[in-house]
Amino acid sequence: MLALLVLSVSGAALVAWLNQRGEAPVSSERPATLDAALVARGAYLARAGNCVGCHTERGGIEYAGGRRVDTPFGALFAPNLTPDAQTGLGRWSPSEFWRALHHGRGRDGRLLYPAFPYPSYTQVTREDSDALWAYLQSLTPVRRANTPHALRFPYNQQAALAVWRALYFRAESFVPDSSRGAEWNRGAYLVRGLGHCVACHAARNVLGASRGEFELGGGLIPMENWYAPSLAAADEASVAAWPKADVVALLQTGVAPQGMATGPMAEVVYRSTQYLSAPDLQAMAGYLQALPQEAADHRPAPAAEATVLRQGEQLYGQHCAKCHGEQGQGVAGIYPPLAGNRAVTLPASVNLIKSVLHGGFAPATAGNPRPFGMPPFAQQLNDAELAALLSYLRQAWGHQAAEVSLLDVQRAR
Incomplete structure (x- = not known):
């Protein structure tokens, strides 16, 4: 009995440590004024991350939250990102906002659910996080209380979330690959970080964590029942053999000679990638074209009757x-x-x-x-x-x- 108690306490301590590793104390200090250039940069980055897509209820005010996100574990509701002091981010500091993106922890210290894609946002730089914070603070405050999540037990428990994070999440910073050029590294940063493409284009295990040998190897989007095809397979959605201009066209306009964006990807183009700069679109296209390719399965399927x-x-x-x-x-x-x-x-x-x-x-x-x-x-x-x-x-x-x-x-x- 004592051994079981010691094992339980040790396990809890390990989970707690794994959830706090790398975290530094946060400051509640807020700048007295918002820098206009920083706000403009943040507005662009918010487009790149398609923040409005999740944090706007259908027919609602942009960034005021309330959009329902169904998961296999229950429903989550996106929070209010406007700077309302009572229901939004009005009291958040840049440091607290950075901790949410980088470590997945809220202002009150509670762990955040990874439907907010901090497993990708953890790679966002502190400078870009501060710009995003500045932009959100510049919005018109909207008094809209956050809708409580409706997750089933035990997924609604912080302890269960802590175990998930101990198994599947670790805060990390984007480290440029010195063997690659600046354009490739910019593309990697956008695709893997702020663009959080892996949130859709990856298979998931029974606990909702991404799995598979290829980071962007394709998977069924939970609950939406759309298949986000592999970006590394020639018979699915690889663009390695496309002219680069066609990849840019698909991201910018939603159409290319080889096809068009539909389903959830159409919304990404509509709300996000069409607004990106030419250099950033070129960078994303270059990174996607350079992805290691999966071996294609050429075995024919049985013919229908x-x-x-x-x-x-x-x-x-x-x-x-x-x-x-x-x-x-x-x-x-x-x-x-x-x-x-x-x-x-x-x-x-x-x-x-x-x-x-x-x-x-x-x-x-x-x-x-x-x-x-x-x-x-x-x-x-x-x-x-x-x-x-x-x-x-x-x-x-x-x-x-x-x-x-x-x-x-x-x-x-």
């Missing part, structure tokens, strides 16, 4: 060929080709299903203000018809992807 493929071909002729062409060739700059399109043949078919069910739309951007879109077919086609149509798309024109089952469609619907 001939009756299914015939039905799918008939449905394609009725509903799709007018825009996408008899041979899936599309129309340049208007309707994307389906033949040879990686979005059609991804290992996970959920994105394709959701796009046909709910419609496919690129973001409206300054560079593409009136994008073409595809209407939803959820009311026109039943589940069996959708499964047949999509199985045909995934096995026509030389494609060798797995067929779409009736259950796949029902889950996505």
